[in-house]
Structure formats: C-alpha cells, structure tokens
Amino acid sequence: MEGAWIPLLLTLKVAAWATVLNMVAGIGLGLLLARLRFPGRDLLDAVLTLPMVLPPTVLGYYLLVLIGRNGPIGAWLQTQFGINLVFTWQGAVIAATVVAFPLVFKSARAAFEAVDPEFEQAARVLGRSEPAVFFRVTLPLAWRGIMAGLLLAFARASGEFGATLMVAGSLPGRTQTLSIAVYEAVQAGQDALANFLVLVASVTCVAVLLAAGWIAPGRVAGRIAGSR
Amino acid sequence: MTGNGSRPGTGSTPGASSVWDVNLRRHLQHAGRRFELDVRFASAARRLVLFGPSGAGKTQTLRMIAGLGTPDAGHVRVAGRTLFDRTAGIDVPARKRGMAYLFQDYALFPHLNVLDNVAYGLEVQGVPLARRRERAARAIELVGLGGWEGSYPHELSGGMQQRVGLARALAVDADVLLMDEAFSALDPLIRREMQDELIDLQARMRKTIVFVTHDLDEALRLGDRIAIMKDARVVQVGTPEEVITAPADDYVAAFVEGVDRSGVLTAGAIMQPVREVARLRDGPQTALNRMRRSGLSGILVVDGERRVLGYLTSERIVAALREGEVTPDRIHRELMEPAATVATDTPLADVITIASEGSAPIAVVDATGRLRGVVVKGAILAALARTQRNGAGEGAGGAPDAPSHAGASHAALGAHRA
Numbered sequence: 106m107e108g109a110w111i112p113l114l115l116t117l118k119v120a121a122w123a124t125v126l127n128m129v130a131g132i133g134l135g136l137l138l139a140r141l142r143f144p145g146r147d148l149l150d151a152v153l154t155l156p157m158v159l160p161p162t163v164l165g166y167y168l169l170v171l172i173g174r175n176g177p178i179g180a181w182l183q184t185q186f187g188i189n190l191v192f193t194w195q196g197a198v199i200a201a202t203v204v205a206f207p208l209v210f211k212s213a214r215a216a217f218e219a220v221d222p223e224f225e226q227a228a229r230v231l232g233r234s235e236p237a238v239f240f241r242v243t244l245p246l247a248w249r250g251i252m253a254g255l256l257l258a259f260a261r262a263s264g265e266f267g268a269t270l271m272v273a274g275s276l277p278g279r280t281q282t283l284s285i286a287v288y289e290a291v292q293a294g295q296d297a298l299a300n301f302l303v304l305v306a307s308v309t310c311v312a313v314l315l316a317a318g319w320i321a322p323g324r325v326a327g328r329i330a331g332s333r
Numbered sequence: 334m335t336g337n338g339s340r341p342g343t344g345s346t347p348g349a350s351s352v353w354d355v356n357l358r359r360h361l362q363h364a365g366r367r368f369e370l371d372v373r374f375a376s377a378a379r380r381l382v383l384f385g386p387s388g389a390g391k392t393q394t395l396r397m398i399a400g401l402g403t404p405d406a407g408h409v410r411v412a413g414r415t416l417f418d419r420t421a422g423i424d425v426p427a428r429k430r431g432m433a434y435l436f437q438d439y440a441l442f443p444h445l446n447v448l449d450n451v452a453y454g455l456e457v458q459g460v461p462l463a464r465r466r467e468r469a470a471r472a473i474e475l476v477g478l479g480g481w482e483g484s485y486p487h488e489l490s491g492g493m494q495q496r497v498g499l500a501r502a503l504a505v506d507a508d509v510l511l512m513d514e515a516f517s518a519l520d521p522l523i524r525r526e527m528q529d530e531l532i533d534l535q536a537r538m539r540k541t542i543v544f545v546t547h548d549l550d551e552a553l554r555l556g557d558r559i560a561i562m563k564d565a566r567v568v569q570v571g572t573p574e575e576v577i578t579a580p581a582d583d584y585v586a587a588f589v590e591g592v593d594r595s596g597v598l599t600a601g602a603i604m605q606p607v608r609e610v611a612r613l614r615d616g617p618q619t620a621l622n623r624m625r626r627s628g629l630s631g632i633l634v635v636d637g638e639r640r641v642l643g644y645l646t647s648e649r650i651v652a653a654l655r656e657g658e659v660t661p662d663r664i665h666r667e668l669m670e671p672a673a674t675v676a677t678d679t680p681l682a683d684v685i686t687i688a689s690e691g692s693a694p695i696a697v698v699d700a701t702g703r704l705r706g707v708v709v710k711g712a713i714l715a716a717l718a719r720t721q722r723n724g725a726g727e728g729a730g731g732a733p734d735a736p737s738h739a740g741a742s743h744a745a746l747g748a749h750r751a
Binding site: 221223224226227228229230231232233234237242245246 | 399400401426427428429430432433434436438440442443444453454457458501505
C-alpha cells in the first residue's frame with residue numbers, strides 16, 4: 106500500500122498547480138467578460154466554456170496536437186526553451202488546468218457581474234485608484250463566488266483522467282495520478298490496491314466538497330470580511 | 334437675499350465669484366430613445382438643489398460633476414477649479430476631484446463594518462491607522478451612531494445606513510458633498526430630521542452641497558438655490574422664493590402650485606411698497622389728508638431715517654382733533670399705536686401669526702431698521718393662494734391658473750417624458 110501515497114501526492118500537486126493557474130486565468134477572463142463589451146464576447150465565452158462540455162479525451166487530443174513535439178506550441182517551446190510537456194507532470198497540470206478552467210471562469214464571471222458597480226464608484230469618489238478599487242472592493246465582494254469555483258476546480262482537477270492520460274500518459278511515480286492509478290490497478294487485477302486508492306480518492310473528494318459547501322453558500326458577508 | 338439667482342445660459346464665463354459653472358452635454362439612451370442632456374447653469378449656491386421629475390437628468394448631471402460619467406462636450410468648474418473641459422482636454426478623474434458622493438441606496442461596502450466603511454476614504458490620504466480610526470470614530474459620533482462602529486451595514490436600518498454614508502463623506506473632509514436622492518428611502522420623520530441635520534452640518538462645516546431630489550418640499554427646505562430640470566435641461570435657477578414667486582415658465586409654475594408657501598416665502602417677497610408715510614412734524618391734519626388721498630384707514634409714522642415710530646389710525650386723529658387735545662403742528666406720540674414690524678426675511682408663517690393678532694398693516698424693515706414695505710392681510714392670502722406671475726405672456730399660452738389645469742399640465746409632462 107506504500108505505493109498509494111505517491112499518486113496521491115502527485116495528484117494534489119497537479120491539482121494545486123491547476124487551481125493556482127486557474128485562479129489567475131479565470132479571474133482575469135471572468136472580469137474581462139463581466140465588465141467589457143466587445144464584438145465576439147459571446148463567442149469567446151462559448152470557446153472558454155467548451156472544456157466543460159467536450160469529452161476529456163477529445164480535449165486531450167486537442168492539447169496533444171497543440172503542445173506535442175510537432176504541435177505549434179510544443180515545437181516552439183522545444184526550440185526556444187528546450188521544454189517538452191508531453192508525458193511530464195507539467196503536462197498533466199496543463200491538462201487538468203484546461204479541463205477545470207470553465208468552473209473558475211464561469212463562477213468568477215457571475216460573481217463579478219453580481220457586484221454592484223456603485224460600490225466601485227463609491228470607492229473611486231473616495232479617492233481609490235483602479236487597482237485599489239479592484240483589490241479592496243471588487244475582488245472581496247466577488248471572492249465568495251470565486252472561491253466556490255476554485256474549490257470545484259480543485260476537485261475536478263484532482264479527479265482528471267481522460268485528458269491527463271492523453272497528454273501525460275501513465276508513468277508510475279512521474280505522471281500516474283490517483284485516478285489513473287486506480288484504473289491501472291483494476292486492469293492489473295490488484296484489487297487490494299484499487300480498494301485502497303479508491304478509499305483515499307473518495308475521502309479526499311468528500312473533504313474538498315465539504316470545504317466548498319462550508320465556504321460558499323449562506324454565510325453572512327461578515328465572515329468573508331475575515332478573509333480580507 | 335433676493336435677485337442673485339441666474340437664469341440658464343448666463344454662466345458661460347469662468348469666475349471665482351461663482352461656485353458652480355456647469356455647461357455640459359451628453360448623448361444618452363433611455364428606454365430605447367436617444368436624447369441629449371444639455372445642462373447649463375452658474376450659481377453661487379452653497380446648498381444647491383437639482384430638482385425635477387425622475388428622468389429629467391438630475392442624477393446624470395450629478396454623476397458628471399463627480400466624474401463618474403464623461404460629458405460629450407462642455408465644461409464643469411467648481412469654485413474656480415476646472416474639473417472637466419472638453420476643448421482644453423481636461424478630465425480630472427473622480428478620485429482626484431475632492432468630492433464626496435452619497436448614493437441613494439447608500440453603497441456602503443457590505444464586507445466592511447461601520448468603522449472601516451467610514452475610515453475607507455482616509456487610507457488614500459496617507460493618514461496613519463490610529464488617526465484614521467480616530468477621525469472615523471469622530472465622524473460616526475457626529476452623525477449620532479456612536480457605539481455602532483463594529484456593526485455591518487446589513488445589521489442597520491435604512492436611516493442608520495445613510496448616516497454611515499454621511500459619516501463616510503464627512504470623514505474625508507471633502508469640500509463638496511454630492512447627494513443623490515440621499516433621503517428618499519427614509520421614512521418622513523427621519524427624513525425631516527436628516528434634512529435639519531444636513532443644514533446644520535453645512536452651516537457649521539462650511540461645505541458646498543449639491544442635493545438631487547424630486548421632492549419639492551425637500552428642495553425648498555434644503556436649497557439656498559434651486560436648479561429646476563425638465564427633459565434634460567435646466568429651466569430655472571433661483572432662490573426658493575424666486576422659484577415660487579417668479580416661476581420661469583408654466584412648467585415651473587405648475588410644479589410650485591401646490592407647495593406649502595408659508596415656510597418658504599418671506600415678508601420681503603410679499604410686501605408692497607409704502608405709498609404714504611407720516612412724519613412727526615407733519616401734523617395730524619396732514620397725516621389725515623394723506624390717508625384720505627390714498628384711501629387708507631391708517632398710516633405708519635417714521636422718523637427722518639425712515640425708522641418706524643408707530644401707527645396712526647384716521648379714527649384716532651379725527652377723535653383727537655374733535656376734542657382739541659392735539660396741537661396742529663405735530664403728531665404727538667401718545668396718538669400712535671405701536672406698529673407691528675417684521676424683518677424682510679421673516680417667514681410668511683410667522684407673519685401670519687402676527688397678522689392674526691391685529692388688523693393694522695405690518696411694517697417690513699430691513700436689517701438697519703428702515704421701513705421697506707408693508708404687508709397687508711390681503712397680500713398674505715394672495716401669496717398663499719396663487720403664484721404671482723413675473724411678466725405676463727411669458728411661456729406658452731393657456732397658463733394653468735386653476736389647480737385643475739395644473740394637474741392636467743403635470744399629466745402632460747409625464748406623457749412628454751414617456
């Protein structure tokens with residue numbers, strides 16, 4: 106059973122990185138689409154939501170085409186920096202990030218749209234610069250919705266299977282995440298290992314969901330104020 | 334007190350003498366219809382009220398003064414400082430205009446408690462934390478909310494929330510306070526209280542205030558000048574008295590028709606010129622002749638500097654002459670009754686009380702005690718009953734004289750906006 110901890114730690118590492126990347130990208134693009142009107146906004150929204158509805162293997166194939174050795178991004182990374190993402194844990198991070206992205210983006214956009222612009226105007230009249238308005242008013246007011254999206258994204262990223270398998274493969278100790286390890290264990294007939302891995306995965310997911318439920322709904326604004 | 338109001342369009346020249354020099358245009362889209370906001374006024378008001386029905390463009394105007402909206406053309410100058418000038422390319426951002434803005438629905442930060450809400454604007458000014466909290470606490474005390482510093486906005490009533498908004502605006506010590514229907518959501522009693530407090534605060538702290546309202550009574554109470562807006566234009570700027578006694582057009586006249594005039598009008602606004610006075614050396618017969626000539630039953634007696642000495646009735650003189658108790662060369666003081674006097678700025682409500690105590694005309698004197706005019710009972714009733722038109726033929730024909738017409742005119746106005 107010792108071997109179960111390696112895929113768990115790898116999974117947490119991949120999911121944590123995916124969540125951090127999504128926090129930046131999801132908040133940025135969520136704010137952009139919530140506050141700016143520009144031609145093609147709806148189309149962009151649809152494209153950014155696509156990872157949620159596409160089959161993960163299809164998504165994984167797209168990523169492979171893009172960041173593979175011969176893909177436009179992959180070839181460029183290879184020649185410019187000597188970086189190869191395919192069959193690495195960083196590749197798994199990319200896959201998990203893309204798959205979980207719409208959860209953060211959608212939540213962030215809705216959360217920003219729910220912030221009354223009057224609060225921002227009040228801050229401006231009180232002398233606040235635009236970055237200060239964002240970090241001290243807009244973001245704190247939208248934070249609860251964004252946080253819920255981030256927790257769901259973390260859960261989704263840690264359970265990722267299809268796209269990760271396509272991009273990063275299943276190299277034990279290097280790219281084999283928990284969900285892939287379960288699949289491999291079942292395929293190899295290692296029922297005891299599979300049982301244990303499933304238990305670990307389930308407990309982890311329940312913990313994350315409980316945390317999400319505890320932070321997101323029905324809490325008074327004052328509690329969020331504590332996270333200032 | 335009177336005569337300093339300016340009409341729209343007169344304020345195109347910049348000048349330190351004028352507090353407000355606003356001339357702005359902006360295309361707006363409202364209910365699927367495009368129209369152009371075109372607001373021009375100049376005024377020296379310290380408590381300026383923007384008054385008009387909803388949809389007249391009051392809030393849009395206030396927002397552009399605050400820098401929360403950008404005009405397409407024109408300029409905004411406040412107390413000699415240019416905040417916006419399209420042709421000169423000046424557009425001072427809202428955060429650098431040094432104004433405080435009170436929103437209709439308060440806009441208190443829900444994630445901050447009362448103290449932090451009030452202290453919020455101070456952080457920018459580089460005030461150290463301890464001083465910030467101290468100044469915020471003082472502002473909270475000032476609006477009567479001491480003890481609520483740790484509460485969150487959602488835990489407070491509407492009236493208390495607006496007090497927090499007021500404290501937040503006062504804490505930053507902005508010279509200019511912009512208030513958008515700030516008291517509209519409050520119940521009448523608290524509203525009245527807040528209005529009184531605001532007038533009091535303004536007098537003590539020497540702020541310049543612009544107050545937007547669609548409530549005429551509130552406008553007349555709060556404003557030392559009122560700018561009346563209609564269909565995205567300013568149609569008149571004047572003191573409350575001017576607006577009531579000399580409405581610029583039928584629109585304004587229709588608005589002020591039903592208002593309680595007694596609290597707004599002053600003795601100075603309804604007084605009539607003194608046609609005849611008597612002096613002590615005139616003698617009783619001369620005084621009597623003057624009264625007969627003018628058809629008066631009494632006359633005010635003044636000294637050489639037109640200070641009121643008393644009131645003389647024809648009845649009393651005739652009786653005194655008959656009994657030979659007077660010398661013909663001068664008016665004896667014992668013939669006179671004390672004259673009721675009021676100042677030019679005495680509210681009509683007080684004049685009414687005095688008028689009800691006697692039948693003699695009331696002398697209106699200025700600050701130096703000189704006779705300026707008289708108020709007779711008939712004039713009080715006339716002032717309360719209707720608007721005295723300032724120049725016949727002004728505005729379109731069919732002036733609404735009767736209240737029923739005024740009502741129709743209001744309805745037409747509504748249709749116009751829709």
